[in-house]
Amino acid sequence: xxxxxxxxxxxxxxxxxxxxxxxxxxxxxxxxxxxxxxxxxxxxxxxxxxxxxxxxxxxxxxxxxxxxxxxxxxxxxxxxxxxxxxxxxxxxxxxxxxxxxxxxxxxxxxxxxxxxxxxxxxxxxxxxxxxxxxxxxxxxxxxxxxxxxxxxxxxxxxxxxxxxxxxxxxxxxxxxxxxxxxxxxxxxxxxxxxxxxxxxxxxxxxxxxxxxxxxxxxxxxxxxxxxxxxxxxxxxxxxxxxxxxxxxxxxxxxxxxxxxxxxxxxxxxxxxxxxxxxxxxxxxxxxxxxxxxxxxxxxxxxxxxxxxxxxxxxxxxxxxxxxxxxxxxxxxxxxxxxxxxxxxxxxxxxxxxxxxxxxx
Amino acid sequence: xxxxxxxxxxxxxxxxxxxxxxxxxxxxxxxxxxxxxxxxxxxxxxxxxxxxxxxxxxxxxxxxxxxxxxxxxxxxxxxxxxxxxxxxxxxxxxxxxxxxxxxxxxxxxxxxxxxxxxxxxxxxxxxxxxxxxxxxxxxxxxxxxxxxxxxxxxxxxxxxxxxxxxxxxxxxxxxxxxxxxxxxxxxxxxxxxxxxxxxxxxxxxxxxxxxxxxxxxxxxxxxxxxxxxxxxxxxxxxxxxxxxxxxxxxxxxxxxxxxxxxxxx
Numbered sequence: 001x002x003x004x005x006x007x008x009x010x011x012x013x014x015x016x017x018x019x020x021x022x023x024x025x026x027x028x029x030x031x032x033x034x035x036x037x038x039x040x041x042x043x044x045x046x047x048x049x050x051x052x053x054x055x056x057x058x059x060x061x062x063x064x065x066x067x068x069x070x071x072x073x074x075x076x077x078x079x080x081x082x083x084x085x086x087x088x089x090x091x092x093x094x095x096x097x098x099x100x101x102x103x104x105x106x107x108x109x110x111x112x113x114x115x116x117x118x119x120x121x122x123x124x125x126x127x128x129x130x131x132x133x134x135x136x137x138x139x140x141x142x143x144x145x146x147x148x149x150x151x152x153x154x155x156x157x158x159x160x161x162x163x164x165x166x167x168x169x170x171x172x173x174x175x176x177x178x179x180x181x182x183x184x185x186x187x188x189x190x191x192x193x194x195x196x197x198x199x200x201x202x203x204x205x206x207x208x209x210x211x212x213x214x215x216x217x218x219x220x221x222x223x224x225x226x227x228x229x230x231x232x233x234x235x236x237x238x239x240x241x242x243x244x245x246x247x248x249x250x251x252x253x254x255x256x257x258x259x260x261x262x263x264x265x266x267x268x269x270x271x272x273x274x275x276x277x278x279x280x281x282x283x284x285x286x287x288x289x290x291x292x293x294x295x296x297x298x299x300x301x302x303x304x305x306x307x308x309x310x311x312x313x314x315x316x317x318x319x320x321x322x323x324x325x326x327x328x329x330x331x332x333x334x335x336x337x338x339x340x341x342x343x344x345x346x347x348x349x350x351x352x353x354x355x356x357x358x359x360x
Numbered sequence: 361x362x363x364x365x366x367x368x369x370x371x372x373x374x375x376x377x378x379x380x381x382x383x384x385x386x387x388x389x390x391x392x393x394x395x396x397x398x399x400x401x402x403x404x405x406x407x408x409x410x411x412x413x414x415x416x417x418x419x420x421x422x423x424x425x426x427x428x429x430x431x432x433x434x435x436x437x438x439x440x441x442x443x444x445x446x447x448x449x450x451x452x453x454x455x456x457x458x459x460x461x462x463x464x465x466x467x468x469x470x471x472x473x474x475x476x477x478x479x480x481x482x483x484x485x486x487x488x489x490x491x492x493x494x495x496x497x498x499x500x501x502x503x504x505x506x507x508x509x510x511x512x513x514x515x516x517x518x519x520x521x522x523x524x525x526x527x528x529x530x531x532x533x534x535x536x537x538x539x540x541x542x543x544x545x546x547x548x549x550x551x552x553x554x555x556x557x558x559x560x561x562x563x564x565x566x567x568x569x570x571x572x573x574x575x576x577x578x579x580x581x582x583x584x585x586x587x588x589x590x591x592x593x594x595x596x597x598x599x600x601x602x603x604x605x606x607x608x609x610x611x612x613x614x615x616x617x618x619x620x621x622x623x624x625x
Contacts, residue, residue: 052532075531087529091547100543104534152533 080149
């Protein structure tokens with residue numbers, strides 16, 4: 001399959017007085033899988049719809065395979081799109097649904113039949129060609145929607161929360177299937193979701209959106225471990241945040257958590273002043289003795305919830321701040337609720353934010 | 361569950377009222393149908409003997425047959441016009457945004473609210489003023505006005521229930537907006553079109569009040585029936601009424617079986 005990149009250059013979308021997308025730029029490399037992740041109303045679906053040609057862009061430009069599609073109507077863009085509710089044609093059989101795009105491209109009836117069947121086979125739908133969408137399960141409907149989108153050999157594949165309607169088990173199966181399919185077909189894909197786990201597990205890169213803009217675009221692990229802003233830290237994964245103060249002496253910074261008797265010596269120098277310190281729940285450990293280079297903080301365990309792969313804790317510091325701590329199944333120290341204990345973390349795992357932005 | 365639900369006094373009362381209403385509404389139809397089988401030339405109930413002669417007598421009264429044919433043609437053509445206009449208007453009202461849309465929507469539905477006497481009289485005054493004296497056109501125009509709101513209402517509600525993403529999906533797959541309409545939207549409107557045809561046909565075929573004002577020569581069937589019972593009251597009128605009642609009931613049942621009237625209205 002030919003691979004086309006998408007270059008979005010400072011696009012702005014306006015509906016009357018609202019501006020759902022503001023001067024947004026994004027480069028998707030050929031064959032790449034990029035997710036647009038954000039809360040509802042952040043502009044992610046509008047961005048997707050402008051790539052498809054369903055939302056007019058007031059400013060900026062979109063290029064697919066290097067060619068501007070600004071003035072190309074939606075039905076000439078050669079794009080495959082999958083909707084949250086799949087939007088299968090209820091009065092057409094599975095085979096007719098899959099073949100629809102080819103029919104619009106004036107492909108011969110015989111070739112439509114062959115290619116629709118091949119696409120159906122690839123998505124394990126061969127036994128369902130004569131069925132109607134309402135006779136299929138949610139997962140099967142989704143595969144029909146994917147087959148219908150891919151059979152036309154589109155330049156790019158756009159997915160608008162296609163997993164949202166599936167139950168949890170099926171969703172996780174479909175995530176693997178979608179990822180495999182996307183890699184084997186090699187198609188450039190933009191995926192819209194508000195589910196961070198889904199974005200983390202599927203994407204080559206994730207763009208976190210808020211208020212019509214992209215806050216950060218990075219590989220999933222970079223995004224998770226080095227969130228560029230406090231908003232990203234809180235939106236992707238769980239963030240424990242402390243208010244803290246930075247003071248400097250001898251070219252090195254000292255960070256003191258407000259209200260806790262904790263003081264940390266950094267090996268680098270930051271600007272003095274008020275900051276916030278962020279820690280992920282799984283980077284905190286329980287223990288009676290602090291390993292070298294780690295920071296101890298006495299806490300009281302409020303509650304413990306066993307969720308299989310981990311035990312999730314809520315612990316309270318002496319100043320009354322509540323923190324989340326995740327202890328994986330293999331860890332030996334697992335205190336009970338009500339217990340007085342100590343938590344530790346490594347300085348390297350700690351992120352510092354000033355005015356919501358990550359400090360180097 | 362069944363025993364508990366049926367013993368509930370509210371359910372019993374509601375069921376009783378439903379049956380009384382059904383009876384009150386259908387009893388006159390029932391009586392009319394039965395009187396058509398009278399043996400003598402008196403329209404009495406219960407009949408004082410049985411025969412089918414009044415049904416054969418319909419054919420012997422050419423003005424009734426002509427009126428029936430006239431009404432049939434009028435109903436078919438006015439329904440066809442109303443439904444074509446209804447499809448176009450419903451698409452515009454549900455799929456396009458334009459200023460004054462809600463106002464136009466309300467205006468298009470308004471003939472339902474105007475008393476037919478006034479509608480008939482208005483058209484009469486209008487036709488006299490412009491000097492149009494065409495038996496068929498003088499009735500066709502008001503019949504389109506009368507049937508159009510029914511067509512619009514039924515078709516519009518089917519478009520509102522339809523997922524607009526389907527049309528978008530079709531365009532995304534390369535369809536022009538015209539193709540998207542004919543291949544995706546229209547096929548899904550089909551059940552509502554059957555219902556619209558049925559409503560328009562009945563409203564037109566059945567109309568008396570407005571039509572009575574506008575009958576020049578060549579009456580519609582309801583108007584002709586009215587003329588006939590003014591001069592004589594033999595059971596021929598009952599016989600033709602019985603035919604209309606039975607055929608209407610037949611169409612309602614067929615329409616319900618095919619598309620489910622309750623889903624559309």
